[in-house]
Amino acid sequence: MVAILTLLTDFGLQDAYVGVLKGTIAKINPQIQVIDLSHHIPPQNIRAASFCLANAFPHFPQHTVHLAVVDPGVGGSRKSVAIKFDQGYVVAPDNGLCSQLMQEQKALGAVNLTNFKYWLTPSPSKTFHGRDIFAPVAAHLAGGVAMTELGESIAPESLVMLPALDVVPTPTGLLGRIQYIDHFGNLITNISSDRVAGKIWYLKVGGKRISYRHAYGGVPVGQSIALIGSHGYIEIATNQGNASQELECTWGDPVEVTLV
Amino acid sequence: MVAILTLLTDFGLQDAYVGVLKGTIAKINPQIQVIDLSHHIPPQNIRAASFCLANAFPHFPQHTVHLAVVDPGVGGSRKSVAIKFDQGYVVAPDNGLCSQLMQEQKALGAVNLTNFKYWLTPSPSKTFHGRDIFAPVAAHLAGGVAMTELGESIAPESLVMLPALDVVPTPTGLLGRIQYIDHFGNLITNISSDRVAGKIWYLKVGGKRISYRHAYGGVPVGQSIALIGSHGYIEIATNQGNASQELECTWGDPVEVTLV
Amino acid sequence: MVAILTLLTDFGLQDAYVGVLKGTIAKINPQIQVIDLSHHIPPQNIRAASFCLANAFPHFPQHTVHLAVVDPGVGGSRKSVAIKFDQGYVVAPDNGLCSQLMQEQKALGAVNLTNFKYWLTPSPSKTFHGRDIFAPVAAHLAGGVAMTELGESIAPESLVMLPALDVVPTPTGLLGRIQYIDHFGNLITNISSDRVAGKIWYLKVGGKRISYRHAYGGVPVGQSIALIGSHGYIEIATNQGNASQELECTWGDPVEVTLV
Numbered sequence: 001m002v003a004i005l006t007l008l009t010d011f012g013l014q015d016a017y018v019g020v021l022k023g024t025i026a027k028i029n030p031q032i033q034v035i036d037l038s039h040h041i042p043p044q045n046i047r048a049a050s051f052c053l054a055n056a057f058p059h060f061p062q063h064t065v066h067l068a069v070v071d072p073g074v075g076g077s078r079k080s081v082a083i084k085f086d087q088g089y090v091v092a093p094d095n096g097l098c099s100q101l102m103q104e105q106k107a108l109g110a111v112n113l114t115n116f117k118y119w120l121t122p123s124p125s126k127t128f129h130g131r132d133i134f135a136p137v138a139a140h141l142a143g144g145v146a147m148t149e150l151g152e153s154i155a156p157e158s159l160v161m162l163p164a165l166d167v168v169p170t171p172t173g174l175l176g177r178i179q180y181i182d183h184f185g186n187l188i189t190n191i192s193s194d195r196v197a198g199k200i201w202y203l204k205v206g207g208k209r210i211s212y213r214h215a216y217g218g219v220p221v222g223q224s225i226a227l228i229g230s231h232g233y234i235e236i237a238t239n240q241g242n243a244s245q246e247l248e249c250t251w252g253d254p255v256e257v258t259l260v
Numbered sequence: 261m262v263a264i265l266t267l268l269t270d271f272g273l274q275d276a277y278v279g280v281l282k283g284t285i286a287k288i289n290p291q292i293q294v295i296d297l298s299h300h301i302p303p304q305n306i307r308a309a310s311f312c313l314a315n316a317f318p319h320f321p322q323h324t325v326h327l328a329v330v331d332p333g334v335g336g337s338r339k340s341v342a343i344k345f346d347q348g349y350v351v352a353p354d355n356g357l358c359s360q361l362m363q364e365q366k367a368l369g370a371v372n373l374t375n376f377k378y379w380l381t382p383s384p385s386k387t388f389h390g391r392d393i394f395a396p397v398a399a400h401l402a403g404g405v406a407m408t409e410l411g412e413s414i415a416p417e418s419l420v421m422l423p424a425l426d427v428v429p430t431p432t433g434l435l436g437r438i439q440y441i442d443h444f445g446n447l448i449t450n451i452s453s454d455r456v457a458g459k460i461w462y463l464k465v466g467g468k469r470i471s472y473r474h475a476y477g478g479v480p481v482g483q484s485i486a487l488i489g490s491h492g493y494i495e496i497a498t499n500q501g502n503a504s505q506e507l508e509c510t511w512g513d514p515v516e517v518t519l520v
Numbered sequence: 521m522v523a524i525l526t527l528l529t530d531f532g533l534q535d536a537y538v539g540v541l542k543g544t545i546a547k548i549n550p551q552i553q554v555i556d557l558s559h560h561i562p563p564q565n566i567r568a569a570s571f572c573l574a575n576a577f578p579h580f581p582q583h584t585v586h587l588a589v590v591d592p593g594v595g596g597s598r599k600s601v602a603i604k605f606d607q608g609y610v611v612a613p614d615n616g617l618c619s620q621l622m623q624e625q626k627a628l629g630a631v632n633l634t635n636f637k638y639w640l641t642p643s644p645s646k647t648f649h650g651r652d653i654f655a656p657v658a659a660h661l662a663g664g665v666a667m668t669e670l671g672e673s674i675a676p677e678s679l680v681m682l683p684a685l686d687v688v689p690t691p692t693g694l695l696g697r698i699q700y701i702d703h704f705g706n707l708i709t710n711i712s713s714d715r716v717a718g719k720i721w722y723l724k725v726g727g728k729r730i731s732y733r734h735a736y737g738g739v740p741v742g743q744s745i746a747l748i749g750s751h752g753y754i755e756i757a758t759n760q761g762n763a764s765q766e767l768e769c770t771w772g773d774p775v776e777v778t779l780v
Contacts, residue, residue: 002290012703019557023579030522037279059283075735128750183272215335230388262550297539443532475595490648
């Protein structure tokens with residue numbers, strides 16, 4: 001069996017930080033296969049990391065360990081945790097990074113990572129727990145150490161959760177928000193596809209009315225459309241363009257769906 | 261034998277899209293070694309992807325499978341294809357992405373990827389065939405499934421080709437174009453080195469005359485030169501600078517070579 | 521044993537250059553595990569590469585081979601070298617890229633890479649020694665070829681060193697410099713933590729007085745602090761912000777520490 005460990009951070013790829021994580025993992029267990037989810041999470045944007053983690057998680061093999069470090073509170077009082085799900089584990093700061101995943105999948109257990117036997121050093125730096133705590137712990141977990149060895153068990157219900165972005169019913173449909181903007185400028189709302197399945201609808205965002213189409217190519221180049229995106233949410237895209245720029249929309253903006 | 265699968269996309273590395281491709285591949289066959297060619301192809305720039313694929317292809321081991329997804333027509337009527345070459349395979353949308361490679365190497369066969377037994381799901385999303393069709397098919401191909409299992413055979417001659425960028429003889433030499441601009445701002449023309457081998461020449465681009473030198477260091481810092489680049493084409497570079505910015509040139513601009 | 525080979529370049533990830541390095545390595549020995557340190561070193565910034573290499577080096581397993589190519593002098597008269605340390609090897613142009621590592625760890629030997637039997641071709645391009653010389657040589661070294669096979673031995677003392685950035689005592693403390701700025705905008709000075717250990721101090725940079733705190737969260741959001749960074753140097757950061765932008769500081773700027 002190949003042990004897989006994914007990395008999700010806001011470290012960027014300019015510095016050697018990610019390389020150092022991988023070196024630290026290889027030093028502990030060079031057989032582990034490391035896969036990057038992303039290192040370009042906008043700095044300190046826990047909600048973006050939470051979205052990416054939840055979306056990638058189901059696409060990985062059983063027993064995968066996901067190391068996620070977006071950690072503005074490093075060196076402070078926030079806990080470091082490992083969380084067990086049916087399909088794998090997450091190792092992360094306890095700051096809400098797992099919120100979206102925990103809404104979608106049941107957490108089966110969690111530990112507070114206090115057993116410094118599995119850290120790089122019992123005296124970690126105040127600024128780089130990714131290297132000093134999270135990467136070594138994740139490598140040991142991926143390599144077969146039992147999660148309960150890594151610290152004392154805590155209730156998954158006690159973990160920090162980000163406030164949920166709600167979808168609110170309106171007289172004519174639904175009011176949601178843009179929860180994520182991707183590299184292409186596609187606007188991913190928090191309105192899941194099952195809320196509009198089998199119905200006829202359009203939406204308004206940034207003062208503009210946008211019609212539903214089944215694929216990017218359904219309209220002329222440069223025109224914006226609403227569609228069911230690959231994440232399972234309503235998504236707004238511009239055919240061969242950047243919807244975020246064209247519609248001048250950003251994270252958190254309201255999106256109003258009208259069912260006709 | 262190690263099965264190698266490369267990835268070439270315009271997905272960027274900000275989101276979890278590339279991670280999801282790798283998870284999908286690992287779920288099918290965790291023994292496959294995945295190598296990134298690039299995920300920063302300018303969005304929807306099929307010609308840039310075609311250039312990168314053709315340049316990287318010969319440097320990989322026999323039997324390598326190259327997964328290339330720059331796919332503005334996803335969800336529309338374009339075919340999904342696998343193409344066999346002497347040295348390996350390409351799995352890609354049929355939109356011209358293989359044009360340059362097919363001009364340089366003979367395609368030995370191709371299939372239309374219609375056998376959904378090798379897809380992630382028989383009901384793929386309309387926007388992410390990378391995850392739902394291309395990655396699973398490429399993983400199966402790299403893992404040993406015969407290409408002919410993946411769908412019905414089609415003639416390589418029937419595949420979509422981008423219009424070629426021509427090099428035209430002039431009374432005093434050759435007229436070509438900038439076919440690619442790299443990270444350093446080096447301008448790579450479409451004039452291959454054998455057109456000027458053993459001759460004395462200079463070129464004009466953006467209204468400026470540029471002399472031939474054999475290496476970047478052949479002129480003072482900040483000065484531009486023409487040289488034979490590592491891709492085998494005439495290339496314009498600025499010593500320790502960015503030729504694209506200094507010469508204010510862009511993709512497709514004409515380049516006139518004078519043989520003296 | 522798993523053979524590990526790291527890559528550190530200024531190639532960026534836009535083009536297929538890094539992919540070509542990996543293909544070249546895989547063609548020679550597909551069992552080698554390749555790990556990226558960074559490919560976003562600012563173009564031709566040898567000092568930044570030297571800093572990243574020295575910082576990452578100790579975190580990798582014994583026998584790791586580090587391939588580092590930031591090479592403005594490619595095609596000119598600079599040597600190509602391999603250098604042996606107790607913990608592993610570096611393969612690089614002889615342009616000062618190993619300066620910082622050689623100040624921290626003793627070089628045990630070096631060779632001038634003249635044995636073209638281990639190159640991709642005896643007639644390398646003038647612009648891409650990464651592909652034609654460094655990657656093949658590093659792959660052979662990682663795969664078990666003795667370093668002394670790769671060319672003639674040279675004295676480590678003969679290798680090019682960058683001028684050191686000095687830390688100068690002042691009547692009230694120390695005068696150092698910003699030696700590196702990371703992705704988060706954190707300013708990493710060249711003043712090592714042991715110079716201020718157990719003392720009370722503050723610093724001035726860009727005309728502003730900055731106080732010492734033990735972690736990022738020790739001040740309100742948006743305020744700047746000095747702390748002992750994970751590299752072992754005094755570092756200036758802004759809580760959940762970008763210190764380089766807020767303080768308008770750049771590479772090489774002076775930093776004055778006052779011991780009180």
